[in-house]
Amino acid sequence: MARAVSPTTRDEVLGRVRAALRSVPRDERPEDVAVERRYRRGHDLSRVELVELFCERVADYRATVRRVGSGAAIAAAVGQACAERGAERLVGPADLPPGWAPDGVELVPDHGVSHHDLDQMDGVLSGCALGIAETGTIALDGGARQGRRAISLLPDLHVCVVEEDQIVGGVPEAMARLEAAVRDEGRPITFVSGPSATSDIELDRVEGVHGPRDLVVLVAGLHGEQPSG
């Protein structure tokens, strides 16, 4: 099915590249070009500070952020988010913890739901791979409690549970944590920072064009009892 790569084109483009780089000394190796990584690659924030920063930054994107406890508190918060929006049917990855499902909401496990049926769902409930405090980003890597990309894309509401200990400081720490999933398993990665948005009309930020227009982030953990965001 795939067109055979024409060796002549490939060799010609690479030949042109090499000709263009004639002035680069032959014995120069890529690592001879110095790259100084003097930017921050870690953080000295405490766990409490990290969680607070994450919540603040997610809320800045006009996503809904709630801090919850664990176990039954998660299901209750999911139920509340659904009730507020009139959502009755959520899709979720097949490996979602059974305890997350709230009463009164139908949770459809994804065993290959078609795109058309996903489009009819009121929302999706998922976990995540990690959260980035500094940028208010949720990273999905198709791992535990996340499922495939389409389920968190087509429904208009995304309820995402982030465990407090999944939150890292900045982008470099996130890339380091995600590396194994990419390198060893070739898993696709999606960063979500707030709901879908556009600023294409007079630079007015409008929530929601194609992706979920409503993002609810539930930050779950022991410190969850005090409400925030």
Added chain:
Amino acid sequence: MSRVPFPEAARPALANPQLRRNLGHATRTIRAKRAGVVAELPDWEELREAGRALKERTLRHLDVYLEQLEAAVEAAGGHVHWARDADEANRIVAGLARDHGADEVVKVKSLASDEIELNEALAVAGVRAVETDLAELIIQLSDDRQSHILVPAIHRNRAEIRELFLRTLEVDELSDDPAELAEAARLHLRRAFLRARVGFSGANFGVAETGTVCVVESEGNGRMCTTLPPVLITLMGIEKVVPLWSDLEVFLQLLPRSSTGERMNPYTSLWTGVAEGDGPSEFHLVLLDNGRTDVLADEVGRQTLACIRCSACLNVCPVYARTGGHAYQSIYPGPIGAILTPQLAGLDEAGSLPYASSLCGACYEVCPVKIDIPQVLVHLRGKEVAARAASPARARLDPERAAMRSMAWVFADRTRYERAQKAARLGRRLDRLPGPLRGWTAARDLPTAPPQSFRDWWRAR
């Protein structure tokens, strides 16, 4: 595209006050947002320096990284194609679409595809390209041209967009509220996403080490195009490769803050070949040269290829703020366009663009990978003058060159030089040059010659 000189092309825009207002509002807004999120990072300058150095490393060893990328993508189940020029790339994409019996391709905004005029080529092949980015949809529906890298419809206001949607989308009622306009586009495009068999994207980065391709976006249309259709075709300029997965930690901080002035753009998609049970079952990566190796060969111009297409340089440019994007007559407008277009298309085609700048340096200050745009502008001006000089027919008629030649003649001999100085003193009240040199003084004051020259003073001392 045949181009007219920049000053001529800028004339309609300069006479359009509505356009100036739209542009002024937009560029001011983005500038302020960018400044805010950049100031938030204590290590911004260290990130810029790392970004610059990573691009330099990549470009100086581009062949090595391209071969690595090809091997990694293929190992992950993808197919890699190489294209020398626009025609070849267009043939590859159209061929793949037809092989899959697709008469429609859903497309996420890609500058490279605009550069090669892919949509037009697909149309000839009987394949309709559906632009899914809101601004691109506006441009496509109105048969217009982009005027900004990031906000291509920056020159259109909400009333104009409402009218366009009423005319072209299947809607009866519509206000000019941006949320309602976006909703109309959402409904229109959702149907296209669900039926599409082939998706198309550009690439912001391609990781040589892992074969991972990265697309950053806001609306979710990029996720749709790269996730839902069973076949995905990605077009990537050869300069977009980065060495390591971990190098993305630099660029994913630099790009969104420089581009939309956000801490992070709403969605970033990273995929590595094909993943079973998740997304497309077939992935094609088309690597495009189309003049990039010529840019690479120029040791001063080479840094142009480091561009990550953030558009920060457009938003700070005093020339862009007044002329808008169309005057640049290229998919790449603004300061970066003024250096990239002449190098990709040739100085014959776009020789006036390196002059579309006051060399104020604001573009260099904001560039997240520290491209010295003023340096490249001056370099290209030098090449342009040299190219003109080499063409004898044009040289004879060129007053600037004639003036330089007579000046060289005067400066070469002491007697001639001193006589010229005396003549200049006699004519000190002259503030306009005569004849063909009038143009030079039309907008400039002629410096007054001092009453006594240094030579006269030295002798009389």
